[in-house]
Amino acid sequence: MLLYGPMNQTMTLIAKNFVNLIYPLHCAACGVPLDAMDTGGLCLSCESRIKQNAKPFCIVCGRPVKEDEKLCAECEKQDLAFDRAWSACLYEGVLKEVIHLFKYGGKLALSGTLAGQMTGFVRDNPEIIDGIGLLTFVPMRKKGSRQRSFNQSEILASAIAKEFGIPVSQVLDKVIPTRRQNELSRDERLFNLMGAFRVKSGITLDAVKILLVDDVMTTGTTLSECAKVLKASAAAEVRCLTLARGL
């Protein structure tokens, strides 16, 4: 079969198999050997254990709700600055582990699998990108020498942009360092992020509808803070999409 494929595909396969002979690929989560075709970094069994976020969703924050509910109990009380948010999967089990490996373990091969979860979700929920003129992502603070050199949210946003042909660019800067949101209470989270983001100088967002991408959403405070800044710079609408939702 391979013999009939385009030459460059065949060469890529040969090259991958050769690399695999020297550096065998293993599933990042369970360690089973992967074959060279499996470039997502996860075996099929681990990938199948990633829990999808199931409809119906809260019409604001995207949390799964009961059949007859529109808003979740949190959104009845809170006021988030974005127009709507969705999350493709639930932040638990194997996905929690895999996101950690992707962010802090330098397992960039996982980006394909993780972005695939998001693009599949967008295909099932096309209203997420309907009318969107620009994709952007939650920025990281400019890197110090001991910090990560890549932004996982930028990688995910770029993959979605490519898949659906939407322009992507960094619009926000993170101008003050913050503590990790998951170490803080809700009130501390709000305070922690005050003034943390700003629109990069020279960027105009006149009436553009933006899709803001991040890896994990928990309370929505980070996305809300970013949306506030984008709207103050005249963005017409800010929708949010995350890979995972922590409940």
Ligand SMILES: [Zn+2]
């Ligand atoms: Zn596995």
Ligand SMILES: [Zn+2]
């Ligand atoms: Zn909600």
